Amino acid sequence: MQAGDGAPAAADDEATADAPRRGRPRSEKARLAILEAAAELLLARGLSAVSMDAVAERAGVSKATIYRWWPTKETLALDALYNEWAGVQPRTRSTGTLRGDLLGLLRPWVRLAGSRPYGRVIGALVTEAQTDPEFGEIYRSRFVEPRREQARAIFAAAIERDEIPADTKVEVAIDMLYGPLYHRLLHGHAPLTERFVRDVVDTTLGGIMPGQAAGT
Amino acid sequence: MQAGDGAPAAADDEATADAPRRGRPRSEKARLAILEAAAELLLARGLSAVSMDAVAERAGVSKATIYRWWPTKETLALDALYNEWAGVQPRTRSTGTLRGDLLGLLRPWVRLAGSRPYGRVIGALVTEAQTDPEFGEIYRSRFVEPRREQARAIFAAAIERDEIPADTKVEVAIDMLYGPLYHRLLHGHAPLTERFVRDVVDTTLGGIMPGQAAGT
Amino acid sequence: MQAGDGAPAAADDEATADAPRRGRPRSEKARLAILEAAAELLLARGLSAVSMDAVAERAGVSKATIYRWWPTKETLALDALYNEWAGVQPRTRSTGTLRGDLLGLLRPWVRLAGSRPYGRVIGALVTEAQTDPEFGEIYRSRFVEPRREQARAIFAAAIERDEIPADTKVEVAIDMLYGPLYHRLLHGHAPLTERFVRDVVDTTLGGIMPGQAAGT
Amino acid sequence: MQAGDGAPAAADDEATADAPRRGRPRSEKARLAILEAAAELLLARGLSAVSMDAVAERAGVSKATIYRWWPTKETLALDALYNEWAGVQPRTRSTGTLRGDLLGLLRPWVRLAGSRPYGRVIGALVTEAQTDPEFGEIYRSRFVEPRREQARAIFAAAIERDEIPADTKVEVAIDMLYGPLYHRLLHGHAPLTERFVRDVVDTTLGGIMPGQAAGT
DNA sequence: CGGTAATCGAGACGGTACGTCATGTCTTACA
DNA sequence: TGTAAGACATGACGTACCGTCTCGATTACCG
Numbered sequence: 060m061q062a063g064d065g066a067p068a069a070a071d072d073e074a075t076a077d078a079p080r081r082g083r084p085r086s087e088k089a090r091l092a093i094l095e096a097a098a099e100l101l102l103a104r105g106l107s108a109v110s111m112d113a114v115a116e117r118a119g120v121s122k123a124t125i126y127r128w129w130p131t132k133e134t135l136a137l138d139a140l141y142n143e144w145a146g147v148q149p150r151t152r153s154t155g156t157l158r159g160d161l162l163g164l165l166r167p168w169v170r171l172a173g174s175r176p177y178g179r180v181i182g183a184l185v186t187e188a189q190t191d192p193e194f195g196e197i198y199r200s201r202f203v204e205p206r207r208e209q210a211r212a213i214f215a216a217a218i219e220r221d222e223i224p225a226d227t228k229v230e231v232a233i234d235m236l237y238g239p240l241y242h243r244l245l246h247g248h249a250p251l252t253e254r255f256v257r258d259v260v261d262t263t264l265g266g267i268m269p270g271q272a273a274g275t
Numbered sequence: 276m277q278a279g280d281g282a283p284a285a286a287d288d289e290a291t292a293d294a295p296r297r298g299r300p301r302s303e304k305a306r307l308a309i310l311e312a313a314a315e316l317l318l319a320r321g322l323s324a325v326s327m328d329a330v331a332e333r334a335g336v337s338k339a340t341i342y343r344w345w346p347t348k349e350t351l352a353l354d355a356l357y358n359e360w361a362g363v364q365p366r367t368r369s370t371g372t373l374r375g376d377l378l379g380l381l382r383p384w385v386r387l388a389g390s391r392p393y394g395r396v397i398g399a400l401v402t403e404a405q406t407d408p409e410f411g412e413i414y415r416s417r418f419v420e421p422r423r424e425q426a427r428a429i430f431a432a433a434i435e436r437d438e439i440p441a442d443t444k445v446e447v448a449i450d451m452l453y454g455p456l457y458h459r460l461l462h463g464h465a466p467l468t469e470r471f472v473r474d475v476v477d478t479t480l481g482g483i484m485p486g487q488a489a490g491t
Numbered sequence: 492m493q494a495g496d497g498a499p500a501a502a503d504d505e506a507t508a509d510a511p512r513r514g515r516p517r518s519e520k521a522r523l524a525i526l527e528a529a530a531e532l533l534l535a536r537g538l539s540a541v542s543m544d545a546v547a548e549r550a551g552v553s554k555a556t557i558y559r560w561w562p563t564k565e566t567l568a569l570d571a572l573y574n575e576w577a578g579v580q581p582r583t584r585s586t587g588t589l590r591g592d593l594l595g596l597l598r599p600w601v602r603l604a605g606s607r608p609y610g611r612v613i614g615a616l617v618t619e620a621q622t623d624p625e626f627g628e629i630y631r632s633r634f635v636e637p638r639r640e641q642a643r644a645i646f647a648a649a650i651e652r653d654e655i656p657a658d659t660k661v662e663v664a665i666d667m668l669y670g671p672l673y674h675r676l677l678h679g680h681a682p683l684t685e686r687f688v689r690d691v692v693d694t695t696l697g698g699i700m701p702g703q704a705a706g707t
Numbered sequence: 708m709q710a711g712d713g714a715p716a717a718a719d720d721e722a723t724a725d726a727p728r729r730g731r732p733r734s735e736k737a738r739l740a741i742l743e744a745a746a747e748l749l750l751a752r753g754l755s756a757v758s759m760d761a762v763a764e765r766a767g768v769s770k771a772t773i774y775r776w777w778p779t780k781e782t783l784a785l786d787a788l789y790n791e792w793a794g795v796q797p798r799t800r801s802t803g804t805l806r807g808d809l810l811g812l813l814r815p816w817v818r819l820a821g822s823r824p825y826g827r828v829i830g831a832l833v834t835e836a837q838t839d840p841e842f843g844e845i846y847r848s849r850f851v852e853p854r855r856e857q858a859r860a861i862f863a864a865a866i867e868r869d870e871i872p873a874d875t876k877v878e879v880a881i882d883m884l885y886g887p888l889y890h891r892l893l894h895g896h897a898p899l900t901e902r903f904v905r906d907v908v909d910t911t912l913g914g915i916m917p918g919q920a921a922g923t
Numbered sequence: 924c925g926g927t928a929a930t931c932g933a934g935a936c937g938g939t940a941c942g943t944c945a946t947g948t949c950t951t952a953c954a
Numbered sequence: 955t956g957t958a959a960g961a962c963a964t965g966a967c968g969t970a971c972c973g974t975c976t977c978g979a980t981t982a983c984c985g
Contacts, residue, residue: 298982300981338972348972
């Protein structure tokens with residue numbers, strides 16, 4: 060499986076550098092039209108509505124062209140979604156405190172996730188990731204790991220400046236931050252507000268830092 | 276939509292009591308065969324493999340019979356899964372401490388969730404719940420709310436005996452317990468161990484109880 | 492392969508007689524609509540235009556229904572063509588002379604074959620018969636053998652009344668009658684007129700009957 | 708349409724003589740590789756297996772090169788087949804009798820036609836000829852007319868030496884010779900033996916020559 | 924004990940989408 | 955200019971399910 064074609068990194072198959080590239084070059088116009096059409100369908104009516112036929116028609120492109128670059132509609136959906144999220148990469152570099160950095164990391168995520176029906180899409184991708192392990196690898200490396208890596212850096216900096224103990228279980232802490240957010244996003248039993256983000260961050264920090272309860 | 280037919284509660288359509296029920300009665304054998312066939316397919320190959328045709332053939336039943344009682348394969352899958360989980364409902368009444376009660380609540384859940392590939396199934400149900408709000412209602416009332424209700428009772432008892440402050444944000448606390456568990460179940464980026472449950476409970480309690488850090 | 496469904500003989504799979512016939516019965520309306528649509532396409536634009544999609548659309552029928560009864564478009568075309576030719580089965584019983592009987596046999600064939608672009612269709616069926624032996628069996632048993640059988644009976648009667656020698660090579664004679672007709676029908680190098688039929692019959696009879704040349 | 712490029716006569720498009728021919732000259736190697744690959748596929752698996760992609764791959768040639776010289780796969784197949792048959796052009800100059808000359812003409816044809824599965828190929832070409840009149844012209848001028856011309860010359864010589872009447876219907880006679888042979892070749896209802904050739908010739912001659920029956 | 928009524932099995936039906944394949948055109952770089 | 959490579963639009967292929975439907979057969983109650 061290869062679903063890295065929508066990514067900016069490119070890094071093609073073998074000859075990376077400046078191979079002459081014989082044959083007709085890939086149509087960039089078609090690539091973008093496909094991703095756009097897929098994204099529209101995805102957000103409007105969910106992954107199940109992303110049929111190859113529908114994408115082909117909407118993008119004014121042949122089905123064969125889609126299959127040439129994306130093996131399944133799931134990988135296509137993943138690329139289409141990534142295309143949308145990649146543009147809104149929020150990072151907000153260090154505020155000086157762990158709490159501030161975490162809020163800077165999570166608030167944009169919540170704002171983005173809540174802005175459109177992404178819950179449905181992510182749910183579908185998660186389901187597919189469970190069915191197809193190879194797809195799971197790609198999904199996590201694109202959507203999960205980058206966020207966790209940012210969080211790890213934030214925690215490392217906090218340990219560096221002695222804000223939290225050096226033996227803090229960082230992986231658990233990250234799950235305690237993202238877990239509740241994903242929980243509300245996917246299950247929808249309660250709203251995913253910014254206030255909720257603050258509560259989650261404060262409770263988690265309260266559980267990590269000795270002798271300090273959650274503040275408001 | 277009606278998906279309550281596999282439930283023990285029964286409580287049929289309108290006339291609750293003991294109507295004479297003319298005509299041939301529903302075949303209990305067929306009902307069980309269908310649920311069993313659906314559950315097998317569900318766990319073995321995921322929701323996408325639960326086709327009405329496949330269930331009908333495997334259960335030795337006609338497709339019309341399935342559609343007679345379940346409007347979609349999703350509702351059928353939900354009933355089939357519920358059938359499996361309902362039997363393993365351990366709650367372990369009060370140990371006297373909040374921590375003990377919470378561990379008693381969450382540990383069996385983790386053990387059950389990890390015993391078979393339920394992550395895939397739950398992911399699929401969650402996705403469907405996002406697409407079909409009516410289905411979402413049923414899903415939550417069967418799988419999410421009962422657990423949360425138990426947790427609420429546990430927290431209420433802890434407040435009663437002054438173990439935690441009376442103004443504890445219980446809903447947030449519950450999300451901080453179940454969120455990380457669902458997170459690992461669905462995303463699979465890290466194992467869903469009993470040790471992780473303990474870490475989650477301890478961190479959450481540390482964030483709630485003033486002047487007390489997470490213990491081991 | 493089974494392509495006998497358009498035939499009048501029916502004689503279904505196993506239980507010929509009065510089986511209870513479970514399940515929804517086959518739609519006669521659909522069957523006829525399919526055959527008619529196929530025949531139209533076949534004669535208008537040749538076998539290559541008989542796509543299952545086109546037939547399905549034109550007949551207002553689902554593709555699956557076609558595939559349920561005809562394994563390939565060739566068998567469908569064969570049935571469709573047979574449906575047209577079966578209705579025009581003129582035989583004209585014995586005129587008393589071999590020459591008269593043969594003309595009575597061949598003239599209607601030529602008239603039918605020349606009435607519409609059947610040459611193209613028969614050519615396609617012949618080609619398919621060469622590729623798929625099983626199909627060849629069916630094709631010959633429906634289109635070739637019945638005609639030859641009629642010719643054999645005519646020759647046998649002529650031998651009976653001592654019009655031709657008893658050791659006449661009947662199979663060769665039949666090939667000498669139908670061969671030239673098919674030749675012109677398929678190759679189209681010269682017109683397939685009734686005069687040509689007469690010439691062919693007379694020449695063949697002249698070659699069979701000793702001491703008698705072709706008359707007019 | 709142009710399908711004369713595989714022919715030995717060459718005689719290219721316009722400038723026949725010795726034009727300077729700018730640009731890269733046509734690759735003779737490619738031309739032969741294409742014809743060879745097409746012929747292999749044609750005889751091994753029929754015309755339907757002669758896909759432009761398959762020929763291109765097998766010949767180690769680009770599809771564009773094939774389309775550059777042959778407009779359709781049918782014209783390519785025709786050239787490929789002609790390439791094979793041209794080498795085995797029947798010779799047998801006059802034996803002195805009509806019967807001997809005709810046998811000398813037809814026997815090599817039967818031997819060649821029966822040596823490999825040519826029936827399938829010729830059936831396909833005939834079918835295409837019916838669909839595309841222009842193709843039909845070319846097909847007949849290459850495969851049918853040359854043979855008929857040879858036969859006409861043989862009959863003319865026989866008339867010259869008073870072996871048969873001057874008013875013999877030669878075109879009918881030729882159809883009565885080739886018709887039965889093509890009939891068995893294409894329909895395959897009976898073997899195409901040399902004995903059959905003799906029977907056909909003798910019966911035809913018997914029908915032409917007054918007062919003379921078929922000999923053995 | 925026969926009539927009414929809802930169930931069940933079987934399976935045909937009109938659809939939609941699947942993923943693959945072949946056609947014929949086009950666009951590049953190289954020869 | 956010709957050629958190899960290969961992307962492209964088009965459209966048919968044969969399969970799998972969907973959800974609906976029409977049968978005949980079965981099994982209760984109810985009058």
